[in-house]
Amino acid sequence: MSPQMKLAAITLDCPDPLALAAFYQRATGLEPHPKSDADFAGLNGEHGLFIGFQRVDDHRAPSWPGQIVPQQLHICFTVEEDLDEAEARLLELGAGKPDHQPHGDRARVLTDPAGHPFCISPR
Template sequence: MKLSAITLDCPDPPALAAFYQQATGLETHPKSNADFAGLERPDGILIGFQRVDDHRAPSWPDQTVPQQLHLCFEVEDDLDEAEARLLELGAGKPDHQPHEGRWRVLTDPAGHPFCIVRADRGE
């Protein structure tokens, strides 16, 4: 068995795909449309975004609406620089930051939590 895709529910798949495309530089899947959009990684894994009517954004860290999953991204830059760039692209930053010196918890424009962590360079 091989992982082929990770898909997030959202109200606007093209908009969320555009946010993650700008954040990661991944290529947009050629069959993306208004109901399902995707980004392709070079290793073949697809990050997908599917339209869900009445989508309710996760309420992290509160579990009223559980996050169910979150994505983690390594960044080559300084965490502060990467965070600032993502905030400019439309990410949010929750007040609760459990280990702000080691990683940052942000939310995408649809409210899904994701983390950025500094890439380990063997230092």
């Protein structure tokens, strides 16, 4: 049997790591990593999963659903509250909502402040 891998971290490119970490911290309630700075910030997630945000000069936001600038990564979250309530809360925190919503009422596609698409769906 081959060794099994355990996902330990996900890192997103962005223009402002501290701002993007703050958005996801408010959205998820995860704890900020103590060594975050202007070039690399992070959140300590559940079950040891680390979410990182690294500064990239001239970052270009994904053009989802188009592919002029591919998304390269799509994160999905489950939410405890009603989808409408969760969407409203995330929009208030700075998320965007693309016109294209491929999942109907089962899930919502939003974008974080750096333009990365992510989904929310009921738990």
